Amino acid sequence: MIETALIxxxxxxxxxxxxxxxxxxxxxxxxxxxxxxxxxRRLGPMHVGPYGLLQLAxxxxxxFTKEDIxxxxxxxxxxxxxxxxxxxxxxxxxxxxxxxxxxxxxxxxIHPIISDINVGLLFIMGAASVxxxxxxLAGLSSANKxxxxxxxxxxxxxxxxxxVSGLSILAPIMMIGSLSLIDMNDYQIGGVANWLIWKQPLAxxxxxxxxxxxxxxxxxDLVEFEAEIxxxxxxxxxxxxxxxxxxxxxxxxxxxxxxxxxxxLGGYNDMWFIPGAIAMLLKVSLWIFLFLWVRAAWPHIRxxxxxxxxxxxxxxxxxxxxxxxxxxxV
Amino acid sequence: MFEAIAFYTFSILVIGMFGIVVFSKNALYAMSALAGxxxxxxxxxxxxxxxxxxxxxxxxYTGAVMALYAFGMMFxxxxxxxxxxxxxxxxxxxxxxxxxxxTIFILMAPIFSTKIEAIYPTLQGVGNVQMIGLILxxxxxxxxxxxxxxxxxxxxxxIVLVKVKMEETPTNIEVARGEK
Numbered sequence: 370m371i372e373t374a375l376i377x378x379x380x381x382x383x384x385x386x387x388x389x390x391x392x393x394x395x396x397x398x399x400x401x402x403x404x405x406x407x408x409x410r411r412l413g414p415m416h417v418g419p420y421g422l423l424q425l426a427x428x429x430x431x432x433f434t435k436e437d438i439x440x441x442x443x444x445x446x447x448x449x450x451x452x453x454x455x456x457x458x459x460x461x462x463x464x465x466x467x468x469x470x471x472x473x474x475x476x477x478x479i480h481p482i483i484s485d486i487n488v489g490l491l492f493i494m495g496a497a498s499v500x501x502x503x504x505x506l507a508g509l510s511s512a513n514k515x516x517x518x519x520x521x522x523x524x525x526x527x528x529x530x531x532x533v534s535g536l537s538i539l540a541p542i543m544m545i546g547s548l549s550l551i552d553m554n555d556y557q558i559g560g561v562a563n564w565l566i567w568k569q570p571l572a573x574x575x576x577x578x579x580x581x582x583x584x585x586x587x588x589x590d591l592v593e594f595e596a597e598i599x600x601x602x603x604x605x606x607x608x609x610x611x612x613x614x615x616x617x618x619x620x621x622x623x624x625x626x627x628x629x630x631x632x633x634l635g636g637y638n639d640m641w642f643i644p645g646a647i648a649m650l651l652k653v654s655l656w657i658f659l660f661l662w663v664r665a666a667w668p669h670i671r672x673x674x675x676x677x678x679x680x681x682x683x684x685x686x687x688x689x690x691x692x693x694x695x696x697x698x699v
Numbered sequence: 700m701f702e703a704i705a706f707y708t709f710s711i712l713v714i715g716m717f718g719i720v721v722f723s724k725n726a727l728y729a730m731s732a733l734a735g736x737x738x739x740x741x742x743x744x745x746x747x748x749x750x751x752x753x754x755x756x757x758x759x760y761t762g763a764v765m766a767l768y769a770f771g772m773m774f775x776x777x778x779x780x781x782x783x784x785x786x787x788x789x790x791x792x793x794x795x796x797x798x799x800x801x802t803i804f805i806l807m808a809p810i811f812s813t814k815i816e817a818i819y820p821t822l823q824g825v826g827n828v829q830m831i832g833l834i835l836x837x838x839x840x841x842x843x844x845x846x847x848x849x850x851x852x853x854x855x856x857x858i859v860l861v862k863v864k865m866e867e868t869p870t871n872i873e874v875a876r877g878e879k
Binding site (some may be wrong): 443444494498501502509535 | 725728731734738750751827
């Protein structure tokens with residue numbers, strides 16, 4: 370009986386989280402267009418609905434009904450499965466993310482996390498790095514030179530950022546002594562002064578930079594940079610397959626925002642007079658805005674600059690950070 | 700029941716994937732199936748409550764197979780089949796089947812002869828990660844450090860091998876030819 374209840378609860382949670390994150394990912398595309406427009410002194414989408422709000426639905430209808438083209442020489446099974454890998458791994462990562470403090474509905478306590486495995490942090494990072502297989506397989510199977518270049522860039526991007534994000538997160542893990550995101554949140558109970566960002570500012574900056582690289586956001590959007598390689602790995606994709614890549618990308622953005630908020634910015638603990646759940650929403654929104662802000666403000670960098678940055682600057686810095694943290698802890 | 704279902708699903712998936720790795724002539728199919736198989740193996744670790752090892756399996760092999768893709772991309776045209784040059788088919792098949800049976804025999808013999816008991820039974824209330832840390836830094840400290848030194852040596856060897864041609868960047872070649 371208990372097992373059945375657990376299964377039902379998990380399925381309900383999974384469906385809720387999946388639909389909410391997918392809807393938020395869709396909404397983020399609208400927000401992105403609006404924010405970019407305001408930063409560039411334009412209006413952005415205005416015609417469909419009030420303030421262009423229904424543009425979202427129009428885009429959705431367009432994506433779903435567009436003809437799905439598979440190029441003649443493409444390797445069909447892998448071409449078809451690549452966008453699914455991109456989107457699915459982003460949603461798998463979401464399974465281990467705690468969003469809100471636990472709350473009680475009708476006398477039944479709900480933990481807003483689908484699966485509280487005690488290595489949640491590593492699991493999220495692993496699932497997110499599997500997500501890079503989406504662009505890679507798409508690039509290799511499309512039988513298109515732009516796509517191939519995009520796939521090659523996906524490889525160097527993964528090999529560059531994975532080391533930095535892993536090493537930078539090591540210092541906070543050493544201080545907390547746990548890989549569970551809930552423990553990380555509980556470590557920072559007691560107001561803004563207890564946030565980990567004050568104790569680990571360098572790790573925070575490094576992890577944020579690695580997060581930008583992980584989600585293909587603008588300073589590091591080299592796998593799909595229009596001016597150089599048309600649309601990179603997604604050149605040959607159309608319709609919903611193309612849409613899946615971008616749902617995955619935005620879902621990853623949300624995951625990274627939640628992770629930064631939990632590890633460094635105090636998580637879902639109460640902030641002054643603001644209750645925890647709303648504080649969490651505010652932090653995540655702030656991070657999404659930061660992603661868009663950087664896209665509007667920053668030029669993009671070349672692949673060799675990305676490798677130089679990750680291997681010669683960020684990796685030594687994160688190693689030094691780990692070393693100093695170790696000395697201080699001992 | 701769920702464990703049994705999950706175990707057989709993952710077994711079929713893993714065997715199927717590695718079957719594709721061996722039998723496919725297309726480099727892209729083989730590499731993708733390898734990546735998939737490696738990730739599906741982590742399912743067994745999760746079933747055995749070894750969360751940490753399962754996640755490490757995913758993280759490590761994602762990066763490792765990704766590096767393999769980089770080489771595959773450079774050496775093969777991924778949209779065409781690779782021409783294989785196998786001369787002694789019978790010998791290869793006999794030897795591979797025999798060695799597979801032999802490996803299974805070696806691994807299964809102790810399970811059939813005596814019941815295997817854990818030398819280090821899992822402690823109650825100690826997490827997965829802590830347990831691995833305890834074993835790794837007490838009983839297996841020397842092999843662990845030796846492995847670390849071996850990896851370091853391999854890394855230095857790799858850098859030295861590449862370093863030979865590191866000076867010959869495109870600009871340097873142009874300078875040497877007198878074009879700049």
